[in-house]
Amino acid sequence: xxxxxxxxxxxxxxxxxDPTARxxxxxxxxxxxxxxxxxxxxxxxxxxxxxxxxxxxxxVIAGQGEYFEVWTPAEWDKQATLLSDAEANNQRFxxxxxxxxx
Numbered sequence: 001x002x003x004x005x006x007x008x009x010x011x012x013x014x015x016x017x018d019p020t021a022r023x024x025x026x027x028x029x030x031x032x033x034x035x036x037x038x039x040x041x042x043x044x045x046x047x048x049x050x051x052x053x054x055x056x057x058x059x060v061i062a063g064q065g066e067y068f069e070v071w072t073p074a075e076w077d078k079q080a081t082l083l084s085d086a087e088a089n090n091q092r093f094x095x096x097x098x099x100x101x102x
Contacts, residue, residue, distance in 0.1 A: 003066035045070065
């Protein structure tokens with residue numbers, strides 16, 4: 001089962017009488033696009049999404065487990081700066097509670 005299918009199933013099981021659920025559905029599904037991977041592994045990003053993201057040439061693809069993100073190189077540089085903050089990373093990793101052994 002795909003991650004998107006899991007998100008779809010969970011969000012569509014929420015009550016339509018809940019305004020937050022309706023907004024969440026709009027947020028997720030109004031911007032979702034089916035895409036195909038070509039024979040050499042490329043994904044064509046629809047033009048309106050390229051425009052929204054400011055993609056005009058090179059792009060950075062950042063894996064995120066079940067999905068990936070597409071960034072302009074300039075925006076990724078900003079993220080890389082955030083990710084290189086050791087003190088902030090200590091706090092971020094503390095939230096994971098990695099102290100427990102399997």
